[in-house]
Amino acid sequence: MSVKLPEPIQRYTTEHDEPLRQGPYRSALRDERLAAILGASLGILFSICFVTGLYSHVHQHPLSWLPIPARPAGLYRFTQSLHVVAGIASMPVLVAKLWVVWPRFVAFPVAKRASQVVERIGLFPLVAGGIFMTFSGIANIAQWYPWRFSFTASHYWMAWVTMGAIVSHVGSKWFITRRALKRPSRRPALAAADPVLRTTAEGPGEGLSRRGLLTTVAAASGLLTLTTIGQTIRPLRHLGLLAPRDPTVGPQGFPVNRGAANAGVVDLANSPAYRLEISGRVARPMSLTLDQLRALPAHDTVLPIACVEGWSYSAPWSGVRVRDLLDMAGAEPDRTILLESLEPQGAYRTSTLNSGQADDRDTLLATHLDGEPLALDHGFPCRLIAPNRPGVLQTKWVTKVVVL
Numbered sequence: 001m002s003v004k005l006p007e008p009i010q011r012y013t014t015e016h017d018e019p020l021r022q023g024p025y026r027s028a029l030r031d032e033r034l035a036a037i038l039g040a041s042l043g044i045l046f047s048i049c050f051v052t053g054l055y056s057h058v059h060q061h062p063l064s065w066l067p068i069p070a071r072p073a074g075l076y077r078f079t080q081s082l083h084v085v086a087g088i089a090s091m092p093v094l095v096a097k098l099w100v101v102w103p104r105f106v107a108f109p110v111a112k113r114a115s116q117v118v119e120r121i122g123l124f125p126l127v128a129g130g131i132f133m134t135f136s137g138i139a140n141i142a143q144w145y146p147w148r149f150s151f152t153a154s155h156y157w158m159a160w161v162t163m164g165a166i167v168s169h170v171g172s173k174w175f176i177t178r179r180a181l182k183r184p185s186r187r188p189a190l191a192a193a194d195p196v197l198r199t200t201a202e203g204p205g206e207g208l209s210r211r212g213l214l215t216t217v218a219a220a221s222g223l224l225t226l227t228t229i230g231q232t233i234r235p236l237r238h239l240g241l242l243a244p245r246d247p248t249v250g251p252q253g254f255p256v257n258r259g260a261a262n263a264g265v266v267d268l269a270n271s272p273a274y275r276l277e278i279s280g281r282v283a284r285p286m287s288l289t290l291d292q293l294r295a296l297p298a299h300d301t302v303l304p305i306a307c308v309e310g311w312s313y314s315a316p317w318s319g320v321r322v323r324d325l326l327d328m329a330g331a332e333p334d335r336t337i338l339l340e341s342l343e344p345q346g347a348y349r350t351s352t353l354n355s356g357q358a359d360d361r362d363t364l365l366a367t368h369l370d371g372e373p374l375a376l377d378h379g380f381p382c383r384l385i386a387p388n389r390p391g392v393l394q395t396k397w398v399t400k401v402v403v404l
């Protein structure tokens, strides 16, 4: 009786390992284990970006059945910083991973089995998606828009495409990856005895070792992180050589994205005709002058502005609680509200607050920053400041509060 033994692992390994080092691509670095380590790292970084990105998306496109809570106050600042940090750190890993597996893309014949055809077609959204997500994200935080299409929409939809491709790629590579990660790394003596590896300039001993490449990639990621994280971690701002922002530079010592002149609100904000109106579903609509607004009971809080671009700062604010204004105007307890700024146009001229956000004790229409009246660029005469909220929704130059 003959028993069919399972195929020796070694053969299977070779079948998958060899195409990485064919023809001109003989570097010992193009191997399964390195591809697996880099791939797993990328998978983790991209997943962090995906989850934090979705969280940011629901803030900006609220779902009625999933109201975002106002607490913890610093949560969005944390998740969005993490989003941008993970995106930046993934750059060197992506480049290295593409380099290692490059021979696979140009391998011939294209496929031996039908499943490989599917797999290779699936590489397109994977590679194109990974490159697009990283590139568009980096360009956005640098405020460089070399394209005509909407950044938020394309970054959002491509995230689903890329993540879908990652999930199916992980599925198809699960066993190979696990095996490659478990396998002890190739001993140098063995590799040195390999005639192919020995004859290439990139072989062990002469070029970069596998460990060396991983260390280089990790160092590059670490360096990029260290030189950009200063845009959100204040004590590290002097290291922020590549950071688009210094969190201490700007009017009143805090940065500004869109100033009053760009927004076209200078005259309206300075005009004595300025009013803060509370209207919509209220018993007593109100129209307050700036003096009347400033005469209302003020409340102090320390809250962050956390821009979607990954820079942030925490500051002491003072102003009127939104819930006090709503109560004065006689709004119903369960209230969604819309804020409108003086800006004549633009994507950020309005924002909404759900009931929980509007009623938080720290949700203010701030008139003061750091003990001084708000600078025009920070939203004078008054701006929204609320806990756990993307910067883009902290509406400046507020003139209308509408209860929906």
Ligand SMILES: Nc1nc2c(c(=O)[nH]1)N[C@H]1C(S)=C(S)[C@@H](COP(=O)(O)O)O[C@H]1N2
Binding pocket: 254, 255, 256, 257, 258, 263, 305, 306, 307, 308, 341, 342, 343, 348, 349, 350, 377, 378, 379, 391, 392, 393, 394, 395, 396, 397
């Ligand atoms: N009306 C209005 N409010 C706005 C903006 C805007 O363009 N218009 N920019 C937002 C963005 S993107 C951010 S990050 C914060 C920054 O607040 P700051 O300029 O006071 O630092 O303001 C937000 N409020």
Ligand SMILES: [Mo]
Binding pocket: 257, 306, 307, 308, 309, 391, 392
């Ligand atoms: Mo922002």
